[in-house]
Structures are given as C-alpha cells and as structure tokens.
Amino acid sequence: MTSTTNSWSPALKGLHWLIAIFILCAWGSVELHEFYERDDPMRGWWMVVHFSLGFSVLLLGMLRLYWRATHGRPTLYGSGIQKPVSLLVQSLMYVLMLGMPLTGLLMRQFAGRDTTLFWLFDLPSFVTKNIDLAKQIAFLHKEFLWNALLVMLVLHIGGALWHHFISKDNTLRQMLPFGKTK
Template identity: 30%
Template sequence: MQSTNSNYGLVAVSIHWLSALLILALVGTGFKAANTLDLDIKAEILSAHVPLGITVFLLTLLRVFWWWFFDTKPAALGNDRSLKEKLAKGVHLLFYLLIFGMAFSGIGMFVLSGAGSVIFGGEGGVLPDFTRYPPRIPHGIGARLIIVLFVLHAGAALYHHFIKRDITLRRMWFGKNTDSN
C-alpha cells in the first residue's frame, strides 16, 4: 500500500493513474461543452464533467493527505541534474495548484450561474452563458495549462523510459520495479 524508498506504493500509483485518466476525460468534456452550441447537449456533457471534476479534486486532496500523513515519496534516482529535478518538482506543484484552481473556478461558475438546477435538477431551464461569469476565464486558461503540463509530464516519463532507459516510469506502475534495466 505504501511507497518504499525505491517505488511508489499501490495507493499513490492508483491515485496517479486514475487522476490522469479522469483529467483527460475532464479536458475532453470541458472543451466539448465549451464548443457545443446545443444547450441540451451541453447540459448533458456538463452532467458528466462536473462529477468528474469533483472526483479529481477529491482524489487530489486524498493524494496530498496521503503524502502528508501516511506515506513518503521514493528517493530521487539521482541520475538527473539538479535543474531537471527542480523542473520536475515545479511541474508537480503546478499540477496541484492548477487542479485546485480548476476546482475552485468550476465551483465558482457553478454557484454564480445557478447551472446546477439546469444540469442536475431536471427542471429543464436554460443553461447560462458561462462566459458572463468571472471564474470562466481562469477555468479556460487553467485547462490549457493542464494540457501543457500533461504533455510535459508524459513526455518526460517517456523520455526516461525510452531514451534514458531508467526506472522512473516503472516506479509509478503497479508492483515492485526496482531493477535498473
């Protein structure tokens, strides 16, 4: 369940990969909703997007809670220069900040617009124009930044796996992956 000095544990790995999949779904549903003109279809898309966003927010809270109180991260491999390690830590920190920012701006739009009754209440009202609400701008910017970070993060993992041929990616997978090949 917990991480070791050389591998991430089952809880950390599960939260990581589930969050990654859900973030991809969030980005897809978010951009699809933003570009859909049919308000009924948009409400249907948002009825999936909103619970996904809440789930990612809760998983991220769980992840932070898990690291602070129950687990430790594996030691750095030590095969990267200090700048690369700092960049990796910066990307991870930005992920957390963006996830929380996206959750708060999404909740802000939801509350300010009253969209909940249209999306989940079954009242069939008219979906509001979300561009009229201030949290929409940081939510849109955050979505684009999440994509950039996701590409950087996945690219770095693939670089480590296929170019450097180290165990960076395997450490964040299920099971013990401590051999250096």
Template identity: 35%
Template sequence: MTDTAARRYSTGAMIFHWLIAILVIMNWRIAETAEHLEGADKLVVFGYHKAWGMLILALTVGRLLWRWSHPVPPLPSGLKAWEAKLARTVHVIFYVLLVALPLGGWLASSYGGRPVDFFGMFTIPVLPVGENKDLSKSIFDAHATGGSIFIYLIGLHILGALKHTFIDKNGGIFRMLPFGKA
C-alpha cells in the first residue's frame, strides 16, 4: 500500500460519503421547497423528503457497517489538538444526525398517523406509538432544528476540508477522493 493510499479512505467509504452528502443536501433543498408550498403540493413534496430521508438512513447504516469493518485512515499529521478534536466531534455529530433525523421524521410521521411512501414501491408503516398530533408537531420542529444544525456543520466540514487542502496543504479533501495527493 502506498503512503497516499494509507492516508486515503477506502473506495466504499468514498462512495458512501459522497452519495450520502449529495442526498442530504438535496433533501434539505426539498424540505426548504416544501415549506413554501400549500395543501396537496406541500404533502407531495414532503412525501419525497421522507422517502429520501429513509434512503439516507439505510445508506448510513451501510456506511456504519462499512466503517466498522474497514480501517479509517489517521488524521493528517500536523493538526493542532483542537482541530483533531473538532474533526472527531463533527464526525460523531454527523453520524448521530444521519440516524436521528430520519428516525425522528419517521417517529413524527407516526405520531401524525402518516406512513412513509417509499417512492411508490412500498409503504413504511407507522411506528406503534399511537396518534398524538401535538407530539408530532414538536418532533417535526426538533427535526427542522436538527436539519439546520446539520447544514451549518456541513458548511464547517467543507471549510475545514478546503483549509486543510489549500492552506495547510496536507491533502485534506483528497483523503475522500480517488485522485490527488492525500
């Protein structure tokens, strides 16, 4: 294994990373669009948001299984202690949000008595929690707040990758790409 390969994530990790990243950003935009709609149109667009969220959850489970079975490269040398701690903390929060946001959305939908249609292929049933419209709304509000936090953390993550790549010149972004010097 070359020195660069030892510092680079595996191909599977890269595929999971970029696929989930694209879907999360896309799904955030879908939710933002739905917020500005009314009536049946709003429900249809939020239906897609929920289906994509469940796909993100399934991919995240796959990504976690992959991560536990494939070694993660070490952080770039030369990071300050606070940078390494921040990087690890943000990654943990990412995984928590990648699981909690879809589960929270499913739970809120379940309290609202609404199953999740998965792109017309099948229906994900409501969880056995009974209906509680007030609790459904509260969980959806928390879900929206969590989504906003997630977007800000994605911005921080992107800024960190760019800083490490172009200012520190330690190959930051190339650790998650199949090209370039990691």
C-alpha cells in the first residue's frame, strides 16, 4: 500500500513501531545482562536476545528503507528550517538504525566470536580476527552511535510532540497506528 498525502502506509507504520519496540528491547536486554556475573547463563541469554533483536532491526530497517524509497511519503509539515531539520533527523535515524546493528555485528566478527541468533544458529566469523579493530568498532557502537541515537530519538520524539501540541498539524497523527488524520 502506498503512502497518501496525509498518512504513512500501514506497512511503514507497522515497521516504524516494530523497529521502535525492538530498539527499546535491545537496549533493555543489554542493560539487563549487566545484572549477572560473567559465568551466569542468564547473562549470555540476555546477550542472545540483544543480538537477535539487533539483527532484526537491521533486516527490518533495510526493508523499511526500501519500502519508503518505493512507496512515497505523506506531506511534510513545517516552515522555514523545520523541513530540512526534519529530513536531516530522519536520515540520521536511518543511518543509526542500520549502523548500530552493523557495528555490533562487525565488532563481534573482528573479535573472532560467533553470534548466536534466535537460539537457532550461530553466525560464524567471516573476517580475520583483529582485536584492535574490534575495540575501535566497539567504541563506535557503544559510545558514539549509541549516544547519537539517543540524541536523535529525543529530537525525533520532541519534533513529533512539537508538531502535535504546538503546531497542531498531522505530523504525529500520520504515524500513529490508530486514529485519524485531519
């Protein structure tokens, strides 16, 4: 289904909210794993959840990017600098949505570690082990991209709330899975 002038397609709405939930759960799972000692099996369990959710975000993010490129977008609201800032934040969100799981995967690859996904299979290491590179990618994943994602989420959510409560336009309503646009 194609996006209309006043609403995102149901597929893009679904992908938006599913990816948002998966990102939130991936964050929660990596935080929860810290409550367990290194030799506790639950620590590993939470990391498998984290890897699986991250891999899902990567696949769903690529699908979302494809769908968005082929099915259009609704009217972009705002005046002056709002539209280019909105497009920049959205673009950076896509970069981060794909960059976080990619760097997480690369970090494990260069550390020479298999990555268990969904308790179904292990993604083996396809690259030559390079611990120094793995540490650099880990910094990029855990410090730089994670903090950038938090900043972009605040701007994204803040912008949606601004449009809803201050500008009183359809920006937020266009993405809600329920309700109607004006």
